[in-house]
Amino acid sequence: MITYIVGFFIIAWLPWLPSLLWLVGFPVVGLIIFRYCSDIRSHAFSLLLGMAIALVYGHIQLHYRFDVAQVESIWKVSGVVVQLPDQQGKQARFTLQVATISDQRGIPPNPEPRYMRLSWYKASHILKPGDRLTLNVKLRPPHTLWNPAGFDYERWALARNIDAVGYVKQMLDHQSATDTGVDLLRYRFILWLTERLKDQPVVLSTLQALLLGDKRALEDWQWTLMRNTGTTHLMVVSGLHIGVCVAFGWWFGRLIAVILFRGKEYNVPQHWLPVITALLLSGAYVGLAGFSIPTQRAWIMAAVLLGGQLRTQRPAVWTRWWLSMAVVLTLQPLAMHEIGFWLSFSAVGALLFLVTQRHKNMALFMLLKSQWWILLILSPLLLLFFGQLSLSAPIVNILAIPFVSFVLVVSIPALLISVLGFSWGLDILGVLIKALWAGLSWVNALSDQWVLAIPQPSVIAITFAILGAVMILQPVNVRLKLVGLLCWFPVFLPIKDNVPPAQIRALVFDVGQGLAVLIETNRHTLLFDTGAGYPNGGTAFERAILPYLNQQGISFLDKLVVSHDDNDHAGGVRKVAEQLSLGLVESGMPEALNIPAQNCPSDLSWKWDGVEFRYHHPEPALKATDNDRSCVLEVRSQHCSVLLTGDASVAVESQLLKSMDHVTWLVAGHHGSRTSTSEEFLQAISPEAVLISAGFLNRYRHPHADVIERIERSGSRILRTDQQGAIVLGETRNGKCRIDTWREKEKRYWSAS
Numbered sequence: 001m002i003t004y005i006v007g008f009f010i011i012a013w014l015p016w017l018p019s020l021l022w023l024v025g026f027p028v029v030g031l032i033i034f035r036y037c038s039d040i041r042s043h044a045f046s047l048l049l050g051m052a053i054a055l056v057y058g059h060i061q062l063h064y065r066f067d068v069a070q071v072e073s074i075w076k077v078s079g080v081v082v083q084l085p086d087q088q089g090k091q092a093r094f095t096l097q098v099a100t101i102s103d104q105r106g107i108p109p110n111p112e113p114r115y116m117r118l119s120w121y122k123a124s125h126i127l128k129p130g131d132r133l134t135l136n137v138k139l140r141p142p143h144t145l146w147n148p149a150g151f152d153y154e155r156w157a158l159a160r161n162i163d164a165v166g167y168v169k170q171m172l173d174h175q176s177a178t179d180t181g182v183d184l185l186r187y188r189f190i191l192w193l194t195e196r197l198k199d200q201p202v203v204l205s206t207l208q209a210l211l212l213g214d215k216r217a218l219e220d221w222q223w224t225l226m227r228n229t230g231t232t233h234l235m236v237v238s239g240l241h242i243g244v245c246v247a248f249g250w251w252f253g254r255l256i257a258v259i260l261f262r263g264k265e266y267n268v269p270q271h272w273l274p275v276i277t278a279l280l281l282s283g284a285y286v287g288l289a290g291f292s293i294p295t296q297r298a299w300i301m302a303a304v305l306l307g308g309q310l311r312t313q314r315p316a317v318w319t320r321w322w323l324s325m326a327v328v329l330t331l332q333p334l335a336m337h338e339i340g341f342w343l344s345f346s347a348v349g350a351l352l353f354l355v356t357q358r359h360k361n362m363a364l365f366m367l368l369k370s371q372w373w374i375l376l377i378l379s380p381l382l383l384l385f386f387g388q389l390s391l392s393a394p395i396v397n398i399l400a401i402p403f404v405s406f407v408l409v410v411s412i413p414a415l416l417i418s419v420l421g422f423s424w425g426l427d428i429l430g431v432l433i434k435a436l437w438a439g440l441s442w443v444n445a446l447s448d449q450w451v452l453a454i455p456q457p458s459v460i461a462i463t464f465a466i467l468g469a470v471m472i473l474q475p476v477n478v479r480l481k482l483v484g485l486l487c488w489f490p491v492f493l494p495i496k497d498n499v500p501p502a503q504i505r506a507l508v509f510d511v512g513q514g515l516a517v518l519i520e521t522n523r524h525t526l527l528f529d530t531g532a533g534y535p536n537g538g539t540a541f542e543r544a545i546l547p548y549l550n551q552q553g554i555s556f557l558d559k560l561v562v563s564h565d566d567n568d569h570a571g572g573v574r575k576v577a578e579q580l581s582l583g584l585v586e587s588g589m590p591e592a593l594n595i596p597a598q599n600c601p602s603d604l605s606w607k608w609d610g611v612e613f614r615y616h617h618p619e620p621a622l623k624a625t626d627n628d629r630s631c632v633l634e635v636r637s638q639h640c641s642v643l644l645t646g647d648a649s650v651a652v653e654s655q656l657l658k659s660m661d662h663v664t665w666l667v668a669g670h671h672g673s674r675t676s677t678s679e680e681f682l683q684a685i686s687p688e689a690v691l692i693s694a695g696f697l698n699r700y701r702h703p704h705a706d707v708i709e710r711i712e713r714s715g716s717r718i719l720r721t722d723q724q725g726a727i728v729l730g731e732t733r734n735g736k737c738r739i740d741t742w743r744e745k746e747k748r749y750w751s752a753s
Helices: 002-012 022-036 038-064 153-159 182-197 201-212 220-229 239-261 272-288 293-310 317-331 339-355 363-386 393-419 424-446 459-473 478-486 540-552 573-579 650-656 679-685 705-714
Strands: 074-088 091-102 115-120 132-140 162-175 388-390 451-453 505-508 517-520 525-528 556-562 581-587 605-608 611-615 633-636 641-644 665-667 689-692 717-720 727-731 737-741
Touching: 002 038, 002 317, 022 038, 038 317, 074 115, 074 162, 074 182, 115 132, 153 162, 182 201, 182 272, 182 424, 201 393, 201 424, 220 388, 220 393, 220 424, 239 272, 239 293, 239 339, 239 393, 272 293, 293 317, 293 339, 317 339, 339 363, 363 388, 363 393, 363 459, 388 393, 393 424, 459 478, 517 540, 517 641, 540 573, 556 573, 650 679, 679 705, 705 717, 717 737
Parallel strands: 115 162, 525 556, 556 581, 641 665, 665 689, 689 717
Antiparallel strands: 074 091, 074 132, 091 115, 132 162, 388 451, 505 517, 505 727, 517 525, 605 611, 611 633, 633 641, 727 737
16 A cells, blocks of 8 residues: 555656556556566555556646647636635636637637636626636636745646636626535625624634635734644644544434434444444535545545444554555545645644553543644654744644634534524624634743744754654653654754855746846845735735745845836835845835835945945936836856846946946846847846746736847847746856756656646
8 A cells, every 4th residue: 555655656756747658568567577576566566556547647637738829819718616716806816617618719729628717807796606607818827936935836726627827808798606506605604604793804714714614814913823823723624623523423423323223232233323424524514615625635534544443344543544645645646745735644643653552541641642742743844844833832732622623513503593593603603713812812922932943954854853753752762762852953953055155146036027036145145126016915025035035044134125116026025024124225216115225326336255246227317217227236256147137228238338247147137128138238248148037928928039039149048937937046166157947956747848
């Protein structure tokens, strides 16, 4: 079974997907193993079977992905809204299950997408699950802003059968839902809750998260509070909530068995009834939560672990644990790339390890011990995935888990009472939920030291910590437990990847249609531009840049340079100021920023750690455009240099010709627009590589074909964030300049195209 699981892992981590022709070779390999390797026969067959299923799954999913060659067309699509639409005012985002699709000539795409995720920026209708829509849309394949520590949207979409994304150009027909599906029931339940709790947003958002798995209404302060107290899992419908339903269903089934079969215990097998009721009740809860992948995974684990109770010869709990993992991967072959996969199976593993040992302790002591074991097992993974650990989590969860479980159980009769017209049912829930948040706030306020932050612990250190945790939990002597404790030391002594003195490291983030470049020296950090701000209030800074800064433990910028005030360069300024401590803030248009800033003076230079920084832009004319007010910054070490020109035009470049020397890397002006990066400028600075920060299939068609031709004629190498993701610039120890692209460095088979 373990080798079967390994087969899924092998395929899921490949940088490219082997051809299906490889399947032809599997029987041949199987025959050879059957004939000559009888000792490993079953393991080899299991491995090949796992690889074959994962390989076929990958090809099926990639087959349906929307072809980038078809993005120019306007598509007429009809389909059904599934899941819960996210609609705020005139902006809506929703998932459409496609029924028919064709271009303006009536020709369907090849292949036809199954589901698509659409944005509607001027929504004229309120959308509900089950609504049948006919739309004119623009489509493209799912695409990720590919950055270090960033979210892999392409993999997320692939695992959920979302084959295309796009936006609505025109609504042609809207038919309201007529069928009463699960999603529509969830939608109506949210409307019912909203009507009754509109004056209690904290209670409303909590109930939506607990009962429906809808976390959209939770605010930033609530997420921060849960992270700091280690209770995020309480508001994410997962193993805990499914476990509560399983336990309630189990005891309900036992009660029914006692009533129905009293006096017939020896004649009627009753052990099946608690299992059935537990799975039915928890399955209904999974449906109420929208059949999301995490809830499916938790229910499968419960079903496999409980299913063993139905057999006469019950398999060992660890056999069931491995079997549940195998079933999850069979149904969700990319599940191992979900953080929840590792946390769920690790937590359940810790509890199984606890219950399989013989204990004669009180229930309270076992509860305390279970929290300690879960913390010990999950801590290395939490540090690896999130770079922080809540030290208050075991104490808080000892109280919070039973309390939230009680809220879940009480919510059923409370809601039924409210349906009958008595408001005190929801009033009771409101009191309990407010008490929960007040308690978490009180714990969080006790000390600022509850959260242990360790930026970017190495995989080796995490591996040692996991081994150490297992050794500590083993029933061995104290000396071996001390060895396990020593295995944790590398985690608390992280090796920071500092830039050597007199060298530079720069990261051109993939922020879509915008610009953001982080420049690091040995002891200083500078951010040049912040990327765009979005109509929904989000920013490219939060999506693309902040995760990397958190991973690296960077909380202070010595200097923030905002070239000018265009949204694609300055849209994240306020978020930067909220999330980070700032030294100097300089801009070509300081008066236009929404934080205190000063002008970036022409010809100002300074030196950090043996690296020279210099502004080169001329004084702007009175009638200069915003683009021509851009700060132009050169960063130069002994061996390498990078030039950032913002959106400066050819006119500004012509004034810089006499003052500029050769540079190693040029970040192309204005995202590769034809108004920048002139042939004369390229000849004057002769860059080894030109880096273009532009959005994937952006509406401006950047970079312009003329610019690409100019760069190619100059002999410079071209790198583009829309094609290669984030671009990492650095120096080797012996002073050679090097370039790495993140899409190539972290390539997976779904991102290889």
